[in-house]
Amino acid sequence: MSRFSFGGAGSTPPIVKNLIIINVVVFAGTFILSQITGSDMTSKLGMYYFQSPYFGSWQIVTHMFMHGGFFHLFFNMWALWMFGRTLETVWGGKRFLFYYLVTGLGAAFLHQLVQYFEFAPQIAQFKDTYQISTITDSILNKSFQSTGQFHKLIINLVTPTVGASGAVFGILLAFGMLFPNTPLFIIPIPVPIKAKWMVIGYGALELYLGVTQPGSNIAHFAHLGGMIFGFILIKTWSMSRKKFY
Numbered sequence: 001m002s003r004f005s006f007g008g009a010g011s012t013p014p015i016v017k018n019l020i021i022i023n024v025v026v027f028a029g030t031f032i033l034s035q036i037t038g039s040d041m042t043s044k045l046g047m048y049y050f051q052s053p054y055f056g057s058w059q060i061v062t063h064m065f066m067h068g069g070f071f072h073l074f075f076n077m078w079a080l081w082m083f084g085r086t087l088e089t090v091w092g093g094k095r096f097l098f099y100y101l102v103t104g105l106g107a108a109f110l111h112q113l114v115q116y117f118e119f120a121p122q123i124a125q126f127k128d129t130y131q132i133s134t135i136t137d138s139i140l141n142k143s144f145q146s147t148g149q150f151h152k153l154i155i156n157l158v159t160p161t162v163g164a165s166g167a168v169f170g171i172l173l174a175f176g177m178l179f180p181n182t183p184l185f186i187i188p189i190p191v192p193i194k195a196k197w198m199v200i201g202y203g204a205l206e207l208y209l210g211v212t213q214p215g216s217n218i219a220h221f222a223h224l225g226g227m228i229f230g231f232i233l234i235k236t237w238s239m240s241r242k243k244f245y
Helices: 014-037 059-065 070-091 093-123 129-140 148-158 165-178 195-212 220-239
Strands: none
Touching: 014 059, 014 070, 014 093, 059 093, 070 093, 070 165, 093 148, 093 165, 093 220, 165 195, 165 220, 195 220
C-alpha cells in the first residue's frame, strides 16, 4: 500500500476521537483547577527525570495527556486527527491504541535514557537523595542560585516533560511507512512533499536539534523515541504472520 487519499474528512474513528477528548478534558481540567485552587497538576502529572525527587512512576503514562499550552495541545491533536484516523481505519482500534501507547512510552524511555547519560555523572556527586531534594526545593523557592552545567542539571531535575508529541511522531512515522507516496502540503513549503520524505526530514531535523541543542525546552529525543519505537513495532508486525495493514 503506497498511496492514500484523505477522504471522509468528517469521520473520526473512536480511539482517535476519545484520545482527543481525553487530552482536551485534561488540559481544560488542569487549567480550571489551577485557577480555582491554585494547584499545579503539571507538577504531579508531568514526567520528571527519574532521579529527580519529584518523579513518580505514574508520570510515565500521565505526561502523555498533559500539554504546556493551547498551541502545544492544538498541533498535537491536529496531527493525531489528520494522520491517526487513517491508521486506525486501516489497523483497527486495538492495534492503533497499542501502537499509540507503545510509541508514547518509547518516547519517554529514550528521553529518560538521554538525560541519564547527560546528568548521571553529576548526580553521582551528591551525597544522597536528601541533598538533591534540599537543593531542588531551594531552586524552586528561589533561595539558591546556581550557574553553568550544575544549573542545567538542577533545571532538568525540577522541570517536567509533558505532551503527546512522542506518540504523534510515532504516528507520522507509521503514516509515512504505510503511505510513502502520499503528497502532503507542509507550510511554508509551496509544493507537495511525499509522506516518506516528510518523515525522513522530520527525523533528521529532530536528531540534529537534539544533538546541537541539548537541554532545550523541546524534548527532541522524545520525538525520535516515538519514531524509533514505532519503526521497531512496525517491522516486528511485518515479520509476523499478521499483516502490517
